[in-house]
Amino acid sequence: MSANKKKILINTGGGDAPGLNGVIRSATLAALERGWEVWGIKHGYRGMFESDGLLRLDRDAVRGIAHLGGTVLGTANRGDPFYFPTHVTGQSKAIPTDRADELVERFKSGGFDALIAIGGDGSMTIANKLMERGLPMIVGVPKTIDNDVAGTDVTFGYDTAVSIATEALDRLHTTTESHERVMVVEVMGRHAGWIAIASGLAGGADAILIPEIDFRSERVAQKILQRERRGRRFSIIVVAEGANPLGGDVAVKAEGDEFRRAPVLGGIAERLASELGRLTGKETRSIVLGHLLRGGHPSSADRLLALRFGVAAVSEIAGGDQSGMVAMKGGEVRLVPIEEAAGKTRTVPTDRGILLSARELGICFGDEPESSFATS
Numbered sequence: 001m002s003a004n005k006k007k008i009l010i011n012t013g014g015g016d017a018p019g020l021n022g023v024i025r026s027a028t029l030a031a032l033e034r035g036w037e038v039w040g041i042k043h044g045y046r047g048m049f050e051s052d053g054l055l056r057l058d059r060d061a062v063r064g065i066a067h068l069g070g071t072v073l074g075t076a077n078r079g080d081p082f083y084f085p086t087h088v089t090g091q092s093k094a095i096p097t098d099r100a101d102e103l104v105e106r107f108k109s110g111g112f113d114a115l116i117a118i119g120g121d122g123s124m125t126i127a128n129k130l131m132e133r134g135l136p137m138i139v140g141v142p143k144t145i146d147n148d149v150a151g152t153d154v155t156f157g158y159d160t161a162v163s164i165a166t167e168a169l170d171r172l173h174t175t176t177e178s179h180e181r182v183m184v185v186e187v188m189g190r191h192a193g194w195i196a197i198a199s200g201l202a203g204g205a206d207a208i209l210i211p212e213i214d215f216r217s218e219r220v221a222q223k224i225l226q227r228e229r230r231g232r233r234f235s236i237i238v239v240a241e242g243a244n245p246l247g248g249d250v251a252v253k254a255e256g257d258e259f260r261r262a263p264v265l266g267g268i269a270e271r272l273a274s275e276l277g278r279l280t281g282k283e284t285r286s287i288v289l290g291h292l293l294r295g296g297h298p299s300s301a302d303r304l305l306a307l308r309f310g311v312a313a314v315s316e317i318a319g320g321d322q323s324g325m326v327a328m329k330g331g332e333v334r335l336v337p338i339e340e341a342a343g344k345t346r347t348v349p350t351d352r353g354i355l356l357s358a359r360e361l362g363i364c365f366g367d368e369p370e371s372s373f374a375t376s
């Protein structure tokens with residue numbers, strides 16, 4: 001390709017998030033406006049190893065998709081090219097295989113100039129390693145409902161997840177109050193409590209348990225009983241899937257695997273509900289919001305963020321050959337080094353911001369001194 005006319009490739013990797021299609025659309029349109037050629041990889045990096053695994057993205061391919069959830073390219077959680085599941089003749093089970101060189105070779109032989117890698121911390125780690133293997137230019141775009149990517153103030157997908165969780169809490173409030181029950185609501189987020197704290201605060205939870213603060217069930221039970229003494233005979237507890245009981249373990253549904261698939265978290269709400277029932281004598285129920293938080297239309301805030309990130313990624317590619325990740329910093333989109341995000345987790349600060357506001361409101365985090373529940 002000439003210095004001005006570029007050929008770019010777009011990848012969506014890891015768990016999907018509302019807004020992915022917005023990035024695909026805006027990056028494609030911005031690139032087409034410059035006269036470039038755009039392709040997408042189907043099903044995460046898998047498409048790089050399949051003969052028909054690349055999809056030409058023209059105006060028709062991205063028409064009317066910005067408001068749709070999911071990704072038109074498809075994605076995969078077992079798609080790390082350095083540990084790619086590969087079937088070897090004579091073996092029934094796939095084995096993890098380093099196919100990064102093959103990927104870089106296909107990129108170069110296809111005449112591509114740059115890759116837009118839309119993903120979370122895992123995808124940024126892969127991007128970093130691909131550059132070390134010779135992939136000339138990568139611009140990362142931070143995606144995840146968990147909002148835990150370092151180097152950016154926010155990721156797209158998060159606002160939608162918080163809105164869905166908040167609406168669920170509103171609905172659970174009415175039925176929980178009618179029955180004078182305790183409702184324990186589990187939300188996704190992996191090892192960061194962003195979704196839990198934001199939705200819990202917006203949705204009026206009485207206790208919010210997050211991975212950043214080890215909790216004691218006894219304290220949560222005391223909060224419930226304190227509310228009873230105040231005439232509030234129901235309570236809503238939001239628990240992040242990665243929350244940790246003091247001296248206990250995070251609830252894991254399935255261990256990680258040799259393909260670098262992270263452990264699947266989940267189950268803490270059910271465990272906690274039975275413990276709170278025992279400690280308070282109250283009828284308790286649990287619910288896991290799970291993938292509901294990831295599905296469906298992106299919120300308008302996520303659409304806008306996705307569109308801005310897509311455009312920014314293309315203008316970074318146009319501007320030179322400096323790889324990086326587009327990030328939102330203090331209201332401005334800018335490029336940060338991919339290493340700022342690779343392999344890191346941005347957690348909720350416990351000494352400032354939203355967490356302190358929640359504490360001021362008397363929301364329980366399960367780490368309060370026992371004396372704080374002594375009086376009515």
Ligand code: F6P
Nearest residue numbers: 015077144146188189190264265
């Ligand atoms: O990272 C996004 C996320 O939805 C996490 O909140 C959750 O732990 C994980 O993905 C679930 O992954 P999967 O859809 O593969 O079960």
